[in-house]
Amino acid sequence: MSDSLAVQHYVPAQTLQCYLDSLLQEAAADLALAEQSVPDVPVSPAAEARTPQALSPVETPATPAEPEPTPQAAAPVPGGSWREQPFDALLFDVGGLTLAVPLVSLGSIHPLDGPITPLFGQPDWFLGLLPTGQGSLRVVDTARWVMPERYHPELREELRYVISIQGFDWGLAVHSVSESVRLDPAQVKWRSGAGKRPWLAGIVIDHMCALLDVGALAALISHSS
16 A cells, blocks of 8 residues: 555545645635725814814924824735745645645755654654754654644554754654745745644645745744643
């Protein structure tokens, strides 16, 4: 039985599609909320009557009025300069769900062809330590983070790779690695806020996959350690 068939046995394709649809709906809702215009503040009749022509010299302020604030430019997409220009991302599979991570955030891909050393007293998402040429990696059960409501313990048996994250001593355990793709920021439906899945940076519609916010995931992992 192939890896993909084994994963589908635990997480049916229809279930995964529904889950991805829910992620897309959350991203769209966040985006719509962020794009709502600020409601107009009603002006009282007294304020309308108080025009510069109606002011007498006595009523004229002794000091010049402060200048109107310059409208602020739209806030850049959070998370770093890689989001503001075309970037390369690695696609991989976790429990049948396709995820993407910017290559700039990644270190190395390590095959899981040896044992992971378990440590007692650790959170459920911590699988253990994986020895590598660069030192031991703390292995994260990625499926438990990104799809906890659809998680099955049997998914651990199908893990094949660990992807290390640049600047951290931990890596993401995944079921398969697909390919690297070039993405334009316009292809991503970006999340405007943390929501209930802070690790979700957005949805790549063309590839029907979720884009990971590595910084947010790192903060969650550090907080839960």
